[in-house]
Amino acid sequence: MKIEHLKGLIAAPFTPMHADGSLNLSIVPGYYEMLKANGIMGAFICGSTGEGVSMTQTEKKKVFEAWASVSKDDNHFKVMPLVGGTSLNDCIELAKYAEECGLYAVAFTAPFYFKPANVQVLAETCRKVANAVPNMPFYYYHIPVLTGVGFTMFDLLNEIDDKILNFAGVKYTHEDFMDFLSCLNFKNGKYDMLWGRDENILAALALGARGSVGSTFNYAAPLYNELIASFEQGDLEAARKKQQQSIDMIRLLGKYGGIATGKAYMKLMRLDCGEFRLPVRNMSPEQFQLFKKDAEQIKFSIFCSQMPAASVIK
Amino acid sequence: MKIEHLKGLIAAPFTPMHADGSLNLSIVPGYYEMLKANGIMGAFICGSTGEGVSMTQTEKKKVFEAWASVSKDDNHFKVMPLVGGTSLNDCIELAKYAEECGLYAVAFTAPFYFKPANVQVLAETCRKVANAVPNMPFYYYHIPVLTGVGFTMFDLLNEIDDKILNFAGVKYTHEDFMDFLSCLNFKNGKYDMLWGRDENILAALALGARGSVGSTFNYAAPLYNELIASFEQGDLEAARKKQQQSIDMIRLLGKYGGIATGKAYMKLMRLDCGEFRLPVRNMSPEQFQLFKKDAEQIKFSIFCSQMPAASVIK
Amino acid sequence: MKIEHLKGLIAAPFTPMHADGSLNLSIVPGYYEMLKANGIMGAFICGSTGEGVSMTQTEKKKVFEAWASVSKDDNHFKVMPLVGGTSLNDCIELAKYAEECGLYAVAFTAPFYFKPANVQVLAETCRKVANAVPNMPFYYYHIPVLTGVGFTMFDLLNEIDDKILNFAGVKYTHEDFMDFLSCLNFKNGKYDMLWGRDENILAALALGARGSVGSTFNYAAPLYNELIASFEQGDLEAARKKQQQSIDMIRLLGKYGGIATGKAYMKLMRLDCGEFRLPVRNMSPEQFQLFKKDAEQIKFSIFCSQMPAASVIK
Amino acid sequence: MKIEHLKGLIAAPFTPMHADGSLNLSIVPGYYEMLKANGIMGAFICGSTGEGVSMTQTEKKKVFEAWASVSKDDNHFKVMPLVGGTSLNDCIELAKYAEECGLYAVAFTAPFYFKPANVQVLAETCRKVANAVPNMPFYYYHIPVLTGVGFTMFDLLNEIDDKILNFAGVKYTHEDFMDFLSCLNFKNGKYDMLWGRDENILAALALGARGSVGSTFNYAAPLYNELIASFEQGDLEAARKKQQQSIDMIRLLGKYGGIATGKAYMKLMRLDCGEFRLPVRNMSPEQFQLFKKDAEQIKFSIFCSQMPAASVIK
Numbered sequence A, B, C, D: 001m002k003i004e005h006l007k008g009l010i011a012a013p014f015t016p017m018h019a020d021g022s023l024n025l026s027i028v029p030g031y032y033e034m035l036k037a038n039g040i041m042g043a044f045i046c047g048s049t050g051e052g053v054s055m056t057q058t059e060k061k062k063v064f065e066a067w068a069s070v071s072k073d074d075n076h077f078k079v080m081p082l083v084g085g086t087s088l089n090d091c092i093e094l095a096k097y098a099e100e101c102g103l104y105a106v107a108f109t110a111p112f113y114f115k116p117a118n119v120q121v122l123a124e125t126c127r128k129v130a131n132a133v134p135n136m137p138f139y140y141y142h143i144p145v146l147t148g149v150g151f152t153m154f155d156l157l158n159e160i161d162d163k164i165l166n167f168a169g170v171k172y173t174h175e176d177f178m179d180f181l182s183c184l185n186f187k188n189g190k191y192d193m194l195w196g197r198d199e200n201i202l203a204a205l206a207l208g209a210r211g212s213v214g215s216t217f218n219y220a221a222p223l224y225n226e227l228i229a230s231f232e233q234g235d236l237e238a239a240r241k242k243q244q245q246s247i248d249m250i251r252l253l254g255k256y257g258g259i260a261t262g263k264a265y266m267k268l269m270r271l272d273c274g275e276f277r278l279p280v281r282n283m284s285p286e287q288f289q290l291f292k293k294d295a296e297q298i299k300f301s302i303f304c305s306q307m308p309a310a311s312v313i314k
Helices: A025-037 A056-068 A086-100 A119-130 A151-161 A177-184 A197-209 A219-234 A234-254 A261-268 A284-299 B025-037 B057-071 B086-099 B121-131 B152-161 B177-182 B196-208 B216-234 B236-255 B261-268 B285-297 C025-037 C059-070 C088-101 C119-129 C155-160 C175-183 C198-207 C219-231 C236-255 C261-268 C285-296 D025-037 D057-070 D088-101 D119-130 D151-158 D177-184 D198-207 D218-230 D236-255 D260-267 D285-297
Strands: A010-011 A042-045 A078-081 A106-108 A138-142 A165-173 A191-197 A212-213 B009-013 B042-045 B078-081 B104-107 B138-142 B167-172 B192-195 B211-214 C006-011 C042-043 C080-081 C106-108 C140-144 C167-172 C192-195 C211-214 D008-011 D044-046 D076-082 D106-107 D138-142 D165-170 D192-197 D212-214
Touching: A010 A119, A010 A219, A025 A056, A042 A056, A042 B078, A056 A086, A078 A086, A078 A106, A078 D057, A086 A106, A086 A119, A119 A138, A119 D192, A138 A151, A151 A165, A151 A177, A165 A177, A177 A191, A177 A197, A177 D198, A177 D236, A197 A212, A197 A219, A197 A234, A197 D177, A197 D198, A197 D236, A212 A219, A219 A234, A219 A261, A219 D008, A234 A261, A234 A284, A234 D177, A234 D198, A261 A284, B009 B216, B025 B057, B042 B057, B042 C106, B042 C236, B057 B078, B057 B086, B078 B086, B078 B104, B086 B104, B086 B121, B104 B121, B104 D285, B121 B138, B121 B152, B138 B152, B152 B167, B152 B177, B167 B177, B177 B196, B177 C088, B177 C236, B196 B211, B196 B236, B196 C175, B196 C198, B196 C236, B211 B216, B216 B236, B216 B261, B236 B261, B236 B285, B236 C080, B236 C175, B236 C198, C042 C059, C059 C080, C059 C088, C080 C088, C080 C106, C088 C106, C088 C119, C106 C119, C119 C140, C119 C155, C140 C155, C155 C175, C175 C192, C175 C198, C175 D119, C175 D218, C192 D236, C198 C219, C198 C236, C211 C219, C219 C236, C219 C261, C236 C261, C236 C285, C261 C285, D008 D218, D025 D057, D044 D057, D057 D076, D057 D088, D076 D088, D076 D106, D088 D106, D088 D119, D106 D119, D119 D138, D119 D151, D138 D151, D151 D165, D151 D177, D165 D177, D165 D236, D177 D192, D177 D198, D198 D218, D198 D236, D212 D218, D218 D260, D236 D260, D236 D285, D260 D285
Parallel strands: A010 A042, A010 A212, A042 A078, A106 A138, A138 A165, A165 A191, A191 A212, B009 B042, B009 B211, B042 B078, B104 B138, B138 B167, B167 B192, B192 B211, C006 C042, C006 C211, C042 C080, C106 C140, C140 C167, C167 C192, C192 C211, D008 D044, D008 D212, D044 D076, D106 D138, D138 D165, D165 D192, D192 D212
Antiparallel strands: none
């Protein structure tokens, strides 16, 4: 399999929910339009931001279908779902379903209850899932802060190279730049290394990253597109300013309790995706008012993503 | 709901697998007989030892059915499944199915990808699942080493008391005896605190524990029954010796790669449950030979569980 | 060297300070009297409770001298200082000074900035210090929560046995009862295993511990002496109640910010040792008032240590 | 105090030892010459690389003197010692001695046995030491991997700003680029942020770092000077290649047991600094031979620092 190297911003969409916590997939077409209108070139669905772990198999399949449906005639928009979880049979079923739906690729992360004892076991685990869809690009999703599995990706590449033929690359959500650069340089850049920490995308670009997957691209794509443009024009000073704005925005996630803050930002740009499911904590209405003020303070409205004029979402 | 306080040994059965990794539930009747013959009074199924996280919903339901079927006329044998996982909808579905099958109770552990931010969120998460089966005893399974969720159970009891009416107690797989004793003494012993670390059951007994859930009870029940008898007779010296034997046995789990060693012990007592699924690593045949020698060294055959003479398993 | 097995309670004294943070060693004679009057049989000085790491070499030597002086004619009162730190030359100097002062033994903990890479290196590090005082009992102080060095003591005993001839045992401040019992049973109880977690001394007694080192023995010796007496009389129910009282007392340490709470308890029994040095945080006067109320709530005055009538401290 | 912003490479010298582990300070003049000849503009002494924690106060003072002596007429070469440790009285004494010797600045790290409970306590701890030398620049050395103290430096700057008037900046040995950029931008770049992770200096440069402190600058200064030159000329491709070479070199530290590998690299460039003290583990002679081969493999001799022709070290 020829490995494609993706370039640009891939969003990790939130999974839209109704007030009662059930899926609200009617929003997906408008969500897709919005991403396109803001220069996003793909979607990483059912990952952390997409709350894959908090959904049933059936729900995940419905999300696959929804994104497959809106993007089916759009070869430039790449959709890849996270199929990972702790039951490999479930992962394999989802991987096959992703193929059936016509999605672009699949992603998988390390099982996070029982954890692989070494990188060989992790490679074997990946192989088992990758082999179920030999004609699809297979990405490993590296996010040790949530999985507790922290082997270097350089060691994983050494272990899978020439053994998992559809291994395409890594969504790298960790801050080990020594490892990341080593992977970028592995066999002259053979694998597609997608950066996954929005708050330091500038450092990743400096090292040679081309594609990125991020949750804040959902609601602040213009900021990152400008950051990348500045970087490509050699204007590091401007790029640093954009990165600092992104950091100020991301700092509010820490202040307001973590990942659910992302859906609060979405509300500010008028794409209401509901709330996160338990065990994630959502803001109280009082906190949301404070958050709104902080978002004004950092001038969120100036750099946030824009809903297209003719959006299907009213 | 009147909270029952269980007494004695509850095994956490291995889930039997065929060589190809599929379920081998034909073994369950014999497994049940064996546990009964060795003085075990219940089964905690689909937990860590039972590889719940590595199975699909459908598979877990089949395991529920198998154990429900063999124990349906046996009121003295308590079966409780772990319904936990990261998707609460899945947990709720399993809890209801456990009720439908006529199992005794359900157990739930903290979601372990997204983790509750504080003990209030954990309590709310428990409540959501417990409320689905208000007439069944609900146990919280405390195993921070695997879930990464380490709030004290004393704090959890304070949070759920009088709010989750079917909260029955805790399977306590952690070594915080300050917390454990505080829970035993909570409201004059209101809750059922089941000890879950076989290697220090003697310490738990000294503090007042009455019931225990363990994986090594599968294959070494006689050892633990003798340990408890010695303790109850006030012969601490003898109890310590038994505990040391249990430790020597458990040390081999560390030496041979962890949890999968349990299935190797089962092979030695001639109840072949197959292997663990990925990402758990199993012994190689060479390692198994070395393990057998070490098991002889610690005289495993003297204190191990015995297959009943008329076992259905040939 | 014949290894002596200590029995009973060894306090880990606070180092008395003046309001300006300088040593206030005039209190030591009265402190010693108080410990004796409350049934304490030794002192572990300059450890965690004694703030060894926060003192200069010169200050530590003065503390050695003060305790040596008050106990010099008292063969039943064993004083051992922690000589450990990160500079082995300093440790060796202190060990020799302890010998010169006539103290009973020395204790050493793992260096905690650079940490030994494996248990062999830890053993070698111990050996270097132990060899400086070959005629003194040498104890290893196992406190992974502060040093970050967590090798099992069973592995350390295997490594040092017959190699460090004055290795006498371990002050075990960790909650791994599997390891602790294995050490108690090592070569038929060859080494002196001193328990170091007051909040679960009952569990340790059940396993066979005889001596203990603790900070709360400073101010609640009667409680622990009664606990031990109940245990020895086979009255576990009474012992558990005492242990729960000890836990309620220790829980206030967590509530009021940690180790410095110990000096606040000392104030309540009218032995003012001043405050902890930075970076330890002390209570504000407002917090101290709240703390006093909580201490009344748990009836601290009923079981706390008593100042002798004729105390030199007025 | 006007805060100076250092630019370029500051080495963290190894402390030279004789074969018996005693100081070998006769090497320092030649060491200094070598650093100068390779474009190094300062020395961070007695830090991690310099084994400060493994030395006595007296030894540290001798190291201060040695470096003060060789650089006393060289205003362009900045020497700053780490005075940190766990005893603040010791730290203060060393800070004053550094001033007496005429060193440029002092550095301090968080106490690492008792750890500050929050960033306010850390700030108060810093203040106490900084106030002892109010006319010297005071740097905080941020190295959570060794101290276990991980507050963000952004929070520390907020806490100390306008309170510690001689606070000059941070030696940042951690990989949190969100925090690092926020500190660079704090009050328009008020503080001097020195980068301390050689393996990702390129990322730091991209964010705006100007000065760096590193251990591998001791033996590979030419590589880093070329990397910086490439970066400044806008040739990122070349800079990435240099960074990869640095990473390949640093990977051998992991392979051969850590920090002591640095002294092995020094031997290869013929500046023998002896071995690390316990508890750091040194290579065996056999391992050194393997290491030499690996060093050849990565072509260490091509980019390593060069001894000046007329070196005083023969």
